[in-house]
Amino acid sequence: MLSLDKLRVRFRMLFARRREVQRLDSELNFHLEELTAENIASGMSPTEARQKALRAFGNPILVREQAGATWSWNRLELLAHNIRIGIRTLARTPGFAIVSILIIALSIGTNAALFTVVRSVLLKPLPFREPTRLIRLYEHSTDDKFPRNDVAGGIFAEWKKQSHGFSELAILQYGLGYNLSASGGQLPEKISAAMCSWNLFPTFGVHPALGRSFSATDDQPSANATAILTWGLWKRRFGGNPTILNKAIRLDAKVYTVIGIMPPWFTYPNQSVQLWTPIYHEINAEEMQALDSHDFVVVGRLRPGLTETEATTGISLITSRIHNQHLDDPYVSKAANSQPLLDDMIGEIKRPLYVLLAAACCLLAIACLNVASLLVARGAARRRELAIRRALGGNRWRQLGEHLTESFLLSVAGGGIGLLIAQLVLRWFTNTRQGMARIESIQMDGIVVSFTVVLIVLSALLAGVISSFSVRSDQILSALQESSRSQSAGQGRVRLRRWLLSLEVGLTVVLLVGAGLLLKSYERLRSVDMGCVTRNVLTMQFSLPEEKYSQPVQRANFFSVLIERVRSLPGVRAAGVVRKLPGQGYAGDTSFFIAEHPPLPAGQMQYAMVRWADPGYFAAMGIPTLRGHTFDNRQWLGGASQVIISQSFAHQYFGDESPIGKHLLTRVLPAINPALFQGRHYGEIVGVVGDTRFQVSRDPQGVMYFPVYAGTFGSAALAVQSDQEVNRLSLPIQRIVQQLDPDLAIADILTMDQIIGQSAMDSSFNATLLFVFAVFSLVLSAVGLFGVLSYLVAQRTTEIGIRIALGAQRDEVLRLTLLDGLRPALIGLAIGLFGGIAAAQFIRSMLYGINPFDPAVFVCVAGILLLVATAACVAPAWQASRLDPMTALRAE
Amino acid sequence: MGKPSDLVQGTLDVLILKTLSLEPKHGWAIAKRIQQISGEVLQVQQGSLYPALHRLEQQGWLRAKWAETETGREAKFYSLTATGRKQLDQETANWRRLSAAIDLVIEHT
Secondary structure (H helix, E strand, O other): OOOHHHHHHHHHHHHOHHHHHHHHHHHHHHHHHHHHHHHHHOOOOHHHHHHHHHHHHOOHHHHHHHHHHOOOOHHHHHHHHHHHHHHHHHHHOHHHHHHHHHHHHHHHHHHHHHHHHHHHHHHOOOOOOOHHHEEEEEEEOOOOOOOOEOEEHHHHHHHHHHOOOEEEEEEEEEEEEEEEOOEOOEOOEEEEEEEEOOOHHHHHOOOOOEEOOOOOOOOOOOOOOEEEEOHHHHHHHHOOOHHHOOOEEEEOOEEEEEEEEOOOOOOOOOOOOOEEEEHHHHOOHHHHHOOOOEEEEEEEEEOOOOOHHHHHHHHHHHHHHHHHHOOOOOOOOOEEEEEEHHHHHHHHHHHHHHHHHHHHHHHHHHHHHHHHHHHHHHHHHOHHHHHHHHHOOOOHHHHHHHHHHHHHHHHHHHHHHHHHHHHHHHHHHHHHOOOOOOHHHOOOOHHHHHHHHHHHHHHHHHHHHHHHOOOOHHHHHHHHHHOOOOOOOOHHHHHHHHHHHHHHHHHHHHHHHHHHHHHHHHHHHHOOOOOOOOOOEEEEEEEOOOOOOOOHHHHHHHHHHHHHHHHOOOOEEEEEEEOOOOOOOOOOEEEEEEOOOOOOOOOOOOEEEEEEEOOOHHHHOOOOEEEEOOOOOOOOHHHOOEEEEEHHHHHHHHOOOOOOOOEEEEOHHHHHOHHHHHOOOOEEEEEEEOOOOOOOOOOOOOEEEEEHHHOOOOEEEEEEEEOOOHHHHHHHHHHHHHHHOOOOOOEEEEEHHHHHHHHOHHHHHHHHHHHHHHHHHHHHHHHHHHHHHHHHHHHOHHHHHHHHHOOOOHHHHHHHHHHHHHHHHHHHHHHHHHHHHHHHHHOHHHOOOOOOOOHHHHHHHHHHHHHHHHHHHHHHHHHHHOOOHHHHHHOO | OOOOOOOOOOHHHHHHHHHHOOOOEEHHHHHHHHHHHOOOOOOOOHHHHHHHHHHHHHOOOEEEEEEEOOOOOEEEEEEEOHHHHHHHHHHHHHHHHHHHHHHHHHHHO
8 A cells, every 4th residue: 555655755756856866965975974074083184084985985876876776756767768868869860760760650650541441441330220230131143143132122022021030121222313403593413312211220220310210101102202311412402401301302303301311420322322212102113012123222130139140041031932933033033142231331342451451561560670670780880889888887678778768769759750641641542532431431549549559669669679689788798899890790780680671572572562463453454445435535424304304205305406416516526325334334134035046944044234325326435336237217215126236245145146137025125115015026136236344344244235215214324425635525515405404414524534444443542552552662672771781891891801902803792792782682582472472362352354473573573673672782782892902901 | 704794685674764763863873873783793885775765765664854963964864654663563573583583493403
């Protein structure tokens, strides 16, 4: 127990320490004077008396230190002392200090930033109630090709009716947006939205910040139209005015009542969704009951006490039962799968983020090794000083303490700056990666700061302990002797530095290999043939509101007038309309039969992607017509009866046979023209066009093109090709649209290159970041090599001088020194290439179009490394070979 | 017999506490007193006296006060605190037990 007396002493020792030091001095002086007085009294002369007293007293400084050592807070004082010494030592070599601090700051900064991202995006639970019990459910397609397929409305209805594993099951669809009509002086706007069952928010356990959630009565076809807004849309579009509640807004020209505003942090299923509507009100009952139209996302909350596997098994059984009742329809899935909602949201970015974090860790390790190497070099320069201190009785642990304090000072300063750097990096990251899942949750928190503190301590220990291995003070004598001649100084120290360098080079090579693979893969991705013209093509998206364009003829008219007017604009070479452009994603498929082929065996599926295009689209996008011709001008509304197929489609289903004149039965054409179906008159294939890619990194698949003038859809993309700077056409085209319909919003005005760029965005981002890391570590390694060899040459000046004086060839000296410096680089290269093979395996899934063991990349990396290493070693080696023996020998 | 000054480890504390049990003293006086009472057998080295005094003070067994000596000089006077007195009793008892035990061993072998 701490007694009062003790507390009082503690307090005094902490706050009046300086006075205590003075008092100790006068206490000891008093003793000395008493001793002297006693000696005088016994008859000595004053000088003699004082000398005898001093002899009897011993070393007053030592006594003072020993008495001081018993004081409380002594450790603190020692620490303060060490820090003072450390700062003074570092200030003496400011270049070294600044370089080390910057190196550490950059690497700790990137680590802290990437850790923040990994933690916020991958590790932090979703901000919903009991988020681990939220499960995303999928159908498992009959042909096993899509184990995680979207769910059909009818299947969902059965799950909801029969399943016992989930306390809530919610369904939603997103991707299509609404046209938010002009109001209050604001322009019309196309906004992204999700349609969800009324229980989606209760499933998440989230309540609107204002107003109310959907109720079951809102979520049926006969209900009044309702909508819930995101906080962002409410603030931006409606000025954050709460009176918007229960007021009407117009979506796709229909009236909706705003019933709620979600809290600012809430976003689902993605960042771009700005509004929610009840799904059973929005989508017709027939589609919501279909068993084979896989259009929906299903999220469930596990019933308490059940595991995901148990609940999913139940769902899967229900699905297979339905499948068995509909064996004639192979599109009714045979099973169901699931995964936690969080995994579903972050699935694609998980590995790239971990790869980047691992790369950042490598960078930090390289930085620490480099700082350690610098400390070793400095330790070597100070070896004599340390040995003298030890010889005079300096405490060895105290020296180690000072040494560690020094590396701690570097790390703490570096880490502090690093946290600031991390802030900047994060701001940049969130700005460049706005589309990434959960990007809104990225935030530094206590855990991140603790992580950074741990990194600081670790790097201080790594750098400090490694370098203090070389400050072995049990060899004082040899140190003192060694320093008297400098021929073979500190071989052990040099060996240690060489090992550090090898490791550093090894890690650098791993980073270089990773960066090289990703860069090459990105380059492959960018040079992929999309199957269409991408230069000088401008695109924009429209969505004709259902209310205003309810008749197919209205839509067909709109598109034909638009295309006609755009084509007549000066500078426009060609223009076309298509429902989805190349690079804009899969966007749905449909099943088909070929009339001229024998019927499919029961249970076999046959489906292909669907696109709607105008006759001029293929020419406008530079997609070659390989056989036949494009749609003729009878393909208008109910007259639509022609189909154009892509090359892959032709190859897959017709082989060598000519597809022209053959007929496809799909659900698409009969829906437009029932007569076609009843008369068993199928869509006729009139042309075969070249393949295009729906996603940059995916191989082309078979596509069926139907005439857009059938008027089935109101949403489409306009593509315009020009021979001049195509962005200049953006305004005139917008003006044409405004003339046609002043209420119509245009979205995503992008060039084809931009669309492809977005599609390859992740790949470019990862490759660039890893490349920056790799270059940084290459520079660090080169500096390290240069430092070690320069040091070696300086140490061996006399030796080399003697050699040259004795007739050694300068070329020979150059060769030897160079080899000496390159040896650690070669060892490191070997280590790194092995490491690189492992790393390549790890990033395999991030690569496109190249082998993870791409020999070109590995050879290139080895070449670059050797080149840089040689460049770093040449200067010191050259210096050694040009030594003037006389100067060298005199320098001693 | 060798140098007369080497004290058994830990006994200096009890000697200091005992010396201070009657009245406050400064370091010089404590050293002198121990020397006198032990008949010049125990020589307290300054190198161990002052660290010991400071350690005991830090532990709250001694309290220090600056006061004038009889010759009119300022000196640091140490006195026992209540816990110090308890400590003295305990250490005295320990010492008695230890020395009695050593006596027994020496006399019976």
